Amino acid sequence: MTLKPLQAALAVLFLAGSAHAAPAFDDKFRQLDELLPTPNETRTASGAPGHRYWQQRADYRLRASLDEDKRVITGSGSVTYTNNSPDALNYLWVQLDQNMFRADSDNRRISTLPSRDAWQARGGDGVKFDSLKATLSQQRFEGGIQVSSVTGSDGRALRHTVNKTMMRIDLPQPLKPGARTTFNLAWTFKVPEANVVGRRTGFEKFDDGNDIYLSAQWFPRMAAYYDVKGWQHKQYMGDGEFTLEFGDYDVQLTVPADHIVASTGELQNASAVLSAAQRERLQQARTARKPVIIVTQAEAEAAEKNRSAAKNKATKTWHFKARDVRDFAFASSRKFIWDAQAIKSGDKDVLAMSYYPKEGNPLWERYSTAAVIHTIEQYNKYSFDYPYPTAISVNGSIGGMEYPMISFNAGRPVKDKKTGEITYSKGTKYGLISVIIHEVGHNYFPMIVNSDERQWTWMDEGLNSFLQFLAEEAWEDNYPSRRGEARNIVDYMRSTNQVPVMTNAESTLQRGNNAYAKPATALNILRETILGRELFDFAFKEYAERWKFKRPTPADFFRTMEDASGTDLDWFWRGWFYTTDAVDVSVDGITEYTMSSKDPEVEKAWQRARKQEEAMSIIDQRNKGMQRRVDRYPELKDFYNEHDDFTVTNKDRNKFNETVAGLEDWEKNLLKEGKHFYLVDFSNKGGLVTPLIVELELKSGKKVIERIPAEVWRYSPKKITKLFITDEPVVGLTQDPYWETADIDVSNNSWPAKPTPSRLELFKTNRDAGENLMRDFNTKLAPPKAPATATKAE
Incomplete structure (x- = not known):
C-alpha cells in the first residue's frame, strides 16, 4: 500500500474517471427500450395488464x-x-x-450424439452402445x-x-x-x-x-x-x-377396477370407486393435522397379489372436475398407497395428497405430503394464496414434472439384496423433498402465472427455482440446496459454453444452468444485495398478483419489478438476462492518504518519522560507525548541524496561524479528527456491472462493510477509483466477502492478496456421489489383515 498526503488524493479522484475510461464508452446503464416491446393498451409500461388485456x-x-x-x-x-x-x-x-x-x-x-471431440475429451475412441441405447429405444x-x-x-x-x-x-x-x-x-x-x-x-x-x-x-x-x-x-x-x-374440465377416466387414480381436479364419484372405509378416511383427512392413509399399504399389496393370471377385465370410471386450469393430467395404478392432509390456503381448504407404491416407503409416507404442505405455505408468502382444492405428489420413474394440482416425482429408498435392510442416501432424501417442492411449486409458475414455456423456459423454471430455494431454506438449517446461492453458479458463469438467458427454449445450452440456476441466482442477488428483501418481496408479489391466471412476457416481469420497487433495474436485466457476461471485480491497488494538518509541529514531525522509516542504503549501512571529520573537529559544526530539514521555524508557525484563521469550522474539525483516507482501484474484468460490497479490516481488528450501488460504474464501466474514509488504519480489504455477487475469480478480490486454500492428496480418492450413509453407518468393520507369517529363515 502506498502512503501519500491527501492533497494529491483529490486530484487523483478527479482524474480517475477519465484516466480509466474505455476508448469506446459502453453504457451498461442504458435503458432496455431498444429491446422491450412498446407498451400499449394490452400491456402497460408499468408491467401490468392493460385495460384492454x-x-x-x-x-x-x-x-x-x-x-x-x-x-x-x-x-x-x-x-x-x-x-x-x-x-x-x-x-x-x-x-x-x-x-x-x-x-x-x-x-x-x-x-x-455428442461430437467426436466430446467423446475424445472424455477419453473415448468411439460411441459406446450404452450411449446409443436411449436413442435406439x-x-x-x-x-x-x-x-x-x-x-x-x-x-x-x-x-x-x-x-x-x-x-x-x-x-x-x-x-x-x-x-x-x-x-x-x-x-x-x-x-x-x-x-x-x-x-x-x-x-x-x-x-x-x-x-x-x-x-x-x-x-x-x-x-x-x-x-x-x-x-x-x-x-x-x-x-x-x-x-x-385456461378453462374448465369435466373428465371421466375408465381404468382397471383395482386401480387408484390421482388426477387434476376434484373426485366427483367417490362412492362409486372407493370403499366405505376409504371414503371415511378421506373425510377424516379434511380436518387432520397429519397425513391420514386413505389406501393403506396392505390394501395396495393385496391389489397387486390379487391380479389374476387371466387379467380380470373389470373396470371403474373415475369422474373429475376442475375449474380454471390450463391442463389436465392423471396417474393410475393398483400399486398406489394414498395419504392426505388438509391445509388452509387463505379462505380455501386444500387437500395435500400423495400417491406412491410400497417401494417408496419409508421415504414417501414421511416426507411427500409434508413437502406438499410446506410448498404451499412458503409460496403463498411470496406470491398469492394457492387457489385450487387439491395439491398432489405422485411417485413414478419420471424425474419430476408438473401439471395443475398434480405432479410426478421420482425418488425411492433402496433395499439391500443380502440383508433386506431399506435405507436411502442423503441425496435421495433431499432430492425427493426438493423435487416435490419444485414440481408442486410449478402450480404457481406457470400453471397460474401462465407464461409461454415454449418460448421462455426461464420464466417458469427460473422463477420457480428461486422460490424453491426460499422454501428449502425454510425447511431446515444447512439444507443442501443445489441452486440459488451465488457461489453455486460460479463454475457455469466461468464457462464459455453459454447463451443468454433470453434465448428460445429449444436453443438453450446447459438448460439446467441457463434456465433454472442462473435466473434463480440472479433473483437472489437482486433480493439480497441490490434491492433488499422488503422491496424485492413487495415487487415480486405484485408481479404474481398482477399476472395470476394471465399470460405475462419477460417485459411484463422486468417492468413490474422496476415499477413496484421504485428502482431502475435495466442494467441488471441487460447483464444477467441478455448477455453472458460474468461478475469479476478485481482489487487492483490501494493508496493511503492522511489529512495534512498544516501545523508545522505535526507535519514536520510526521515527515521526519517517514524519513526515519526509510530503509538504509547498503552504502550507509557499511559506512555506519565511520569516524567523520566533523567528529574530530567539532568547531566545524554550525546551525545546520544542530537543525535538520524538519526543524520548525517561526515563519512556519506564522503561516499556519494565518491559514487556520481563514478556515471554515468544518474544515477545522476535519483537521482535528485525524481521519485515514484510502483510494482503492477496482477493475471490472467480467463485464457484468455489480454492486461493490467492500469489507475493511481495521488495525484494531474491527471489520466494516461498505455497500456501494452498481451505479458506481456508470461513467467508467471498466475501471474506477473509490475513496474510503476510516477512523483508524486499514490493514486488509476484501471485495464481496460473503460471496453475494457470483464473482468468478475471488483470487483478485483482496488486499493483501489471500492464498487459495487447498490440500495435497496422499491417497487416491474415490468419490461416490450417491453415498448412502444410512446404509454404511452400521456396516461391520472388516477385520484387520493379519501380518504375513514369518518363515523359518526370518
Whole structure:
C-alpha cells in the first residue's frame, strides 16, 4: 500500500474517471427500450395488464379409457373455444405433442450424439452402445396421438391438417371476436415407457405387471393465441414445454377396477370407486393435522397379489372436475398407497395428497405430503394464496414434472439384496423433498402465472427455482440446496459454453444452468444485495398478483419489478438476462492518504518519522560507525548541524496561524479528527456491472462493510477509483466477502492478496456421489489383515 498526503488524493479522484475510461464508452446503464416491446393498451409500461388485456378460453369434456394390456389410451370429447381476442379467426391450432414420437417427427430427424471431440475429451475412441441405447429405444417406439375424427357440434366433419406436432382445424366460417365454437374429437394414444422414451409421461414397468401410469399430454390440447405471439404453434422438440389456455374440465377416466387414480381436479364419484372405509378416511383427512392413509399399504399389496393370471377385465370410471386450469393430467395404478392432509390456503381448504407404491416407503409416507404442505405455505408468502382444492405428489420413474394440482416425482429408498435392510442416501432424501417442492411449486409458475414455456423456459423454471430455494431454506438449517446461492453458479458463469438467458427454449445450452440456476441466482442477488428483501418481496408479489391466471412476457416481469420497487433495474436485466457476461471485480491497488494538518509541529514531525522509516542504503549501512571529520573537529559544526530539514521555524508557525484563521469550522474539525483516507482501484474484468460490497479490516481488528450501488460504474464501466474514509488504519480489504455477487475469480478480490486454500492428496480418492450413509453407518468393520507369517529363515 502506498502512503501519500491527501492533497494529491483529490486530484487523483478527479482524474480517475477519465484516466480509466474505455476508448469506446459502453453504457451498461442504458435503458432496455431498444429491446422491450412498446407498451400499449394490452400491456402497460408499468408491467401490468392493460385495460384492454384479453386471453382466450378452452373448456373440455373428455372421456377416456386405459387399456392396460395394450398400453393405449382411447379418448373422445368436445372442446368449447371462446374467442376473446379482437381478431376474427379462420382456423384453430391444436397441440399433438406426443407426435414427437412418430417415425417422421422432426425430433427424431434432428437427434444427434455428442461430437467426436466430446467423446475424445472424455477419453473415448468411439460411441459406446450404452450411449446409443436411449436413442435406439426411442427410434423403435412408434407413438403419437392418432386423431380418428374431428367434427363440429352438428356432427359434420371438419377439415383438419396435421403438421407434425400441431393440427390445424379449419372453421366453416370465421370465429368472430366474442364468439365461441364447439368441436368434437376422437383419438388414441399409445403410452410410452417412461424409463426408455421419457419426456414427461409414460408407464413405469414392474416385473409382475403391476405398473404405474403417469399420463400427460394424452389428449389434443388447444394451442395458445395471444397478443404478443398470435398462435403459439412452434413445433414441440422436447425442451420447449407448453403454453395453454385456461378453462374448465369435466373428465371421466375408465381404468382397471383395482386401480387408484390421482388426477387434476376434484373426485366427483367417490362412492362409486372407493370403499366405505376409504371414503371415511378421506373425510377424516379434511380436518387432520397429519397425513391420514386413505389406501393403506396392505390394501395396495393385496391389489397387486390379487391380479389374476387371466387379467380380470373389470373396470371403474373415475369422474373429475376442475375449474380454471390450463391442463389436465392423471396417474393410475393398483400399486398406489394414498395419504392426505388438509391445509388452509387463505379462505380455501386444500387437500395435500400423495400417491406412491410400497417401494417408496419409508421415504414417501414421511416426507411427500409434508413437502406438499410446506410448498404451499412458503409460496403463498411470496406470491398469492394457492387457489385450487387439491395439491398432489405422485411417485413414478419420471424425474419430476408438473401439471395443475398434480405432479410426478421420482425418488425411492433402496433395499439391500443380502440383508433386506431399506435405507436411502442423503441425496435421495433431499432430492425427493426438493423435487416435490419444485414440481408442486410449478402450480404457481406457470400453471397460474401462465407464461409461454415454449418460448421462455426461464420464466417458469427460473422463477420457480428461486422460490424453491426460499422454501428449502425454510425447511431446515444447512439444507443442501443445489441452486440459488451465488457461489453455486460460479463454475457455469466461468464457462464459455453459454447463451443468454433470453434465448428460445429449444436453443438453450446447459438448460439446467441457463434456465433454472442462473435466473434463480440472479433473483437472489437482486433480493439480497441490490434491492433488499422488503422491496424485492413487495415487487415480486405484485408481479404474481398482477399476472395470476394471465399470460405475462419477460417485459411484463422486468417492468413490474422496476415499477413496484421504485428502482431502475435495466442494467441488471441487460447483464444477467441478455448477455453472458460474468461478475469479476478485481482489487487492483490501494493508496493511503492522511489529512495534512498544516501545523508545522505535526507535519514536520510526521515527515521526519517517514524519513526515519526509510530503509538504509547498503552504502550507509557499511559506512555506519565511520569516524567523520566533523567528529574530530567539532568547531566545524554550525546551525545546520544542530537543525535538520524538519526543524520548525517561526515563519512556519506564522503561516499556519494565518491559514487556520481563514478556515471554515468544518474544515477545522476535519483537521482535528485525524481521519485515514484510502483510494482503492477496482477493475471490472467480467463485464457484468455489480454492486461493490467492500469489507475493511481495521488495525484494531474491527471489520466494516461498505455497500456501494452498481451505479458506481456508470461513467467508467471498466475501471474506477473509490475513496474510503476510516477512523483508524486499514490493514486488509476484501471485495464481496460473503460471496453475494457470483464473482468468478475471488483470487483478485483482496488486499493483501489471500492464498487459495487447498490440500495435497496422499491417497487416491474415490468419490461416490450417491453415498448412502444410512446404509454404511452400521456396516461391520472388516477385520484387520493379519501380518504375513514369518518363515523359518526370518
